[in-house]
Amino acid sequence: MSDLTESTGALDTSDGIYFAPLLPWQKTLWSQLTKRVSTSQQSLPHAMLAAGMQGMGKRAFVWRLVAWLLCRQRDTHPFGACAECESCQWLRSGTHPSLQVLPIVSMPVSVENTSNKEAASSSAKDKKSAKAASNSALKIKVDDIRALQPFIYQGGQGMRICVLDHAEKMTVAAANALLKTLEEPQAQVHLFLLSDTPAQLLPTIKSRVQQLPLQTIEPATAVEYVTQALGSTVNREAVGTAAIEQLIQLANGAPLAAIALAQAPWYSKRALWLTTWQALRSGKRSSIAASDYWQTQLSIIEFIQLSELMLLDMRRVCLGLSELQKDISLSVALDTYQPTDSGLEGFAASLQQTKIALQQNVQEKFAYDKLMQELAYL
Template identity: 75%
Template sequence: MTDSIYFAPLLPWQQALWTQLTSRVLSPPHNLPHALLAAGMQGMGKRAFVWRLIAWLLCQERQQYPLGACGQCQSCQWLRSGTHPSLQVLPITSMPISTESQENNQAVSNNKKTKTNTKSVKATNVAALTVKVDDIRALQPFIYQGGQGMRICVLDHAEKMTIAAANALLKTLEEPQAQVHLFLISDVPAKLLPTIKSRVQQLPLQGVEPAIANDYVAQELGNTINREVVSSIQITQLLQLANGAPLAAIELAKATWYSKRALWLTTWQALRSGKRSSIAASDYWQAEVDLPDFLKLTELMLIDVRRVCLGLDSSQKDIALLAALEKYQPTDNALETLLSQLRQTKTALQQNVQEKFAYDKLMQDLAYL
């Protein structure tokens, strides 16, 4: 994520909410809720909306630019450089990175000749993240410092707060300060304390009309996926697999592992029949995709296998899943056990377990499924 997210075009399904909120700020009595919660599953664009709104709220020319921050004033320049004095973000890794900083980081990475998968590292960091009470307390001086002008605090991954951290935040929510606004962002709002949710106003960012989602995905993919023409049926499938989330559907379509679903099916059949050893399969796949992506692929396939075994329609119409299950169907207990093992492997990766050993074990498990 770079600083450009502050000034990105508004997503089409968020236009009504944008108008509603900005009108409250521009029109008397010029008010905005003290605390807002952007919650829901990933892929709906809640973070994009929040960062765009924050840039506009801080923009010194917002009266003349109701559709988004001007991008030129001193406030916008501070955002671009990642040094805005009126914005605090927790955890700091959620702060949009300036283009210049990103280029510098990339140069350092190239000089060290690292081959780290940035997306995988970020996912692992989020999974291992914990927001502690000291993190919340560190925000207090900023919140209570007084002075002129609007101040904004962002708490990303709010569901990662410990009980003590949540209670510390609760005190801040119960004692709102003039010109101070808190934005909470959560992918799993069910994990937030009820007392927290009762003191924030939730932004309606969860749903997207199917027709709007379909059109957006088709436009963003440019009618191709990995240079292959994408049909309306494929777009419908992508949205179904992404639970209707347009951004998640686009990310899925562009993911290298998504194009290897048929290959996964062939590998599983070869493992089961004994035509391929688990070690050989492991060595092959390690050269194809990293383990976190293979776990995503395997989870997607097993969930669909389970659907078919339960008598439901396959979610994937573009691969021969039904044909593969005609002669043999694993038991529901076996599928649940392997899915549970996948979740355990994800946890183990946070503890720096070697990918090769985890890959080998997973292939053995698939061979006996």
């Protein structure tokens, strides 16, 4: 699941991320960091890394802290930026002179300043092209790092903050250029690195930043938060504790990812996917008929996401482990027939190949037809 802010479990590009409520499991860390600044006993580390899987709220925490550090009224607002002062207004407009963000597509901006209306009316082909361009724009190059140097070394301009989102996307040359900045801390300059896959960061980078402990969440806290966030319904079905715990388990313990999973249009269609697979495999339904039906239910990308989750659980059962999805009788279906390891691997590979083909503007109908044909032989 893609996430820019992780604040709600869904993609959020509004300026509200700066002033969103503090996530419950982040209160202790927030108190520790803000106290260091407020009491002037210690300054914050020069460079900090917020890393870990999506859905833990690391981006929500960092953007909130950035807003508070820059806020002109932070001494009287210990729990978050005031949202009213000149600094906060600059953040709202996306023009803060003391904040630099790489890559630029990661910077939260006001919805009014985006072309969402135009994007909503664009063709499917235009949307795919925009998505491909956005993915390409995530790469951080050496020239991007060099362009930060005047901002970092200008001196005497008060607190300045640099945020490097998707830090693992830095080229080797960019990472090496960043090392100089990390090795020569400047007064009142703070760098925040964000990464979903910190293992891809150079060891020399990780050794020079202080990692923020944002990944530990008590299970009870996660259950309570997800329950409150989802309210009384998930896809129009009553939510019980077992359903919430299953969502969190499927999301590897990440509450925001669990919420996004519950709200995904395909999550309620897991049992239907299983029924379709059984009908295809037994020959009771043709692949073309199945393809035509599913095209009315989900986009091809949503169907791929659904299929990936189903394959993950099927692999568990085939290995003798219990299924994660207790509500769709997956193990019962696999009692009569279990796919081979090669079959599971082959279909997983087809899903990945389809993703690549879609980026090259392959028609969704063609992709759907092909996947249904292959699902029939899983």
